[in-house]
Amino acid sequence: MNVGQHYWYGKVTGPIVQLPAGPFSFAIGGELRHESGKYAPDSVITSGDGDFDQAPTAGSFNVKEGYLEFKVPVLKDMFLAKDLSVDGAARYSDYSNFGSATTWNVSVAYAPTRDIRFRFNTGIGFRAPSITDLYAGEYEAANTVNDPCDVNVGLRRSNANAAANCNRVLSTAGLTPANFVQQQTQLYTYVGGNPRLQPETSRQLDLGTIITPRWIPDLSMTVDYYRIKIANHITAPDAQTILNSCYSSSGLSSSQCLLVGPRGGGQLSTVSAVNANSGFVNTDGLDFGLNYNLKLSRLGLPNWAGRLEFSNLDTLLLNYTEQLPDGEIRQDAGAIISTTTPQAFTRFKSTSSIAYVQPKWSFQWTVRYIGPSSNYVSPGQPADTSYGGSVGAIVYHDIVGSYALKVAGKHTVTLVAGIDNMFDRDPPFYYDGSTNSLTNSYDYLGRYYYFKAGIRF
Incomplete structure (x- = not known):
């Protein structure tokens, strides 16, 4: 898809007044944008003679925005107030196709002493659908699904509504429900942009602290809590989710049934899974960080010994x-979500490294840990113990070294070489009938060697 943007902006920044704790600074500005997109497939595709059918699409919108930002130093170098400052920002956006919205953000940083600092941030956000979200050409994909009415693997086995709906639909088609088996596991699924999308909105909250104790030089520790709530979440619905939502509703009353095509001879024909606003996403978590530089001279070694x-x-x-999309609320944390592209929402991840640094060279070893996760099951249902229904923890090891040398007496050339996934760990197996693997977090290249060089003039 060809995407274009015309952009005009202006801003004014600078201090307004000098306060006892420092300058009161601000910025004010405005923006005008015109964004457009166009997709023109060749004649083979538009005629239906290619691997899939796709029609040409095009669209555009205009945006007018104005914003204000400020920073106010409140206290500095006082008892129990080494530093206290407040930052704020507000933005007004007017979209030709969505209407207007006002977003804002406020941050507070407070350091009672030089050893500890607290930070707080809250605000509301707004994300308009991109040109691709809106106008990417709709096309046919062949997604792997389980027909809810299949007597062997369908939803009808565990859901009373699905069983009743399948009995009625299949009987109407002149078939025997008790013997029905889907003939093909791949289903024509229409995917692509949707010009009827509405913007996402969000609220966020961040709380954190930074500890830098002066009695342990070069040590810093951080703890942060975040919470994000997104409404009108933009996503590409999954064909299986649409089918299950439709057939598990009483009398096929779900709005998701409007996306399911008629059954030809009793078999599923098509599903429309174009981009959609599908409810909300709420997430929160904790981040922990630690950094420490140890000069080996503190241990009694000479200065040339370097540092860790x-x-x-x-x-x-x-x-x-x-x-x-059907209104069901699902807890993804710790689960594998079997959509068209399965993802693992692992609860715990960790990255640790140790480096030995000399003035001219260095060596670093990094360990990446990704915790276990299990296939999602609905509340009240038994855990999935099938092969590939869960993945265990996995650990990757990376190494990298660098060397700097002088060239012609004044230029510095830095050589870097490394190995990612040094022990060639395979990604975890997950049976989804398509890729047999998960789409996020894991290393799919295997052992990876690299070398690069840079020069400073």
Whole structure:
């Protein structure tokens, strides 16, 4: 898809007045944007003679925006107030196709002493659908699905509404419901842009602290809590989710049934899974960080011995709640979500590294840990114990080294070589009938060697 943007903007920045704790600074500005997109497939595609059918699409919209930002230093170098400042911002946006919205953000940073700093941030956000979200050409894909009415693998086996709906639909088609088996696992699914999309809106909250104790030089520790709530979440619906939502509703009353094509001879024919606003996403979690640089001279070694650098970043996902198109609320945290492209919402991830650094060279070893996750099951249902229904923890090891040398007496050339996934760990197996693997977090290249060089003039 060809995407274009014309952009005009202006801004004024600078301090307004000098306060006892520092200058009161501000910025004010405005923007005008015109965004457009166009997709023109060749004649083979538009005639239906290619691998899939796709029609040409085009669209555009205009945006007018104005914003204001400020920073106010409140206290500085006082008792129990080494530093206190407030930052704020507000933006007004007017879209030709969505209407207007006002967003804002406020941040507070407070350091009672030089050893500890607290930070707080809250605000509301707004994300308009992109040109691709809106106008990407609709096309046919062949997604792998289980027919809810299949007597062997369908939803009818565990859902009373699905069983009743399948009995009625199949009997109307002149088939025997008790013997029905889908003939093909791949279903024509229409995917692509949707010009009727509405913007996402969000609320966020961040709380954190930074500890840098002066009695342990070069040590810093951070703890942060985040919470994000997104409404009108834009997503590409999954064909299986649409089918299950439709057939599990009483009398096929779900609005998702409007996206399911007629059954030809009793078999499923098509599903429309273009981009859609599908409820909300609520997530929160904790981030932990630690960095420490140890000069070996502190241990009694000579200055030329260099230093060790330690770092660690841990992420703990507490909650990831998602509302599905049919209104069902699903807890994704710790689960594998079997959509068209399966994803693992692992609760815990960690990256740790140790480096030995000399003035001219360095060597670093990094360990990446990804925790376990299990196939999602609805509340009240037994856990999925099938092969590939869960994945265990996995650990990757990476190494990298660098060397700097002088060239012609004044230029510095830095050589870097490394190996990612040093022990060639395979990604975890997950049976989804398509890729047999998960689409996020994991390493799919295997052992990867690289070398690069840079020069500073």
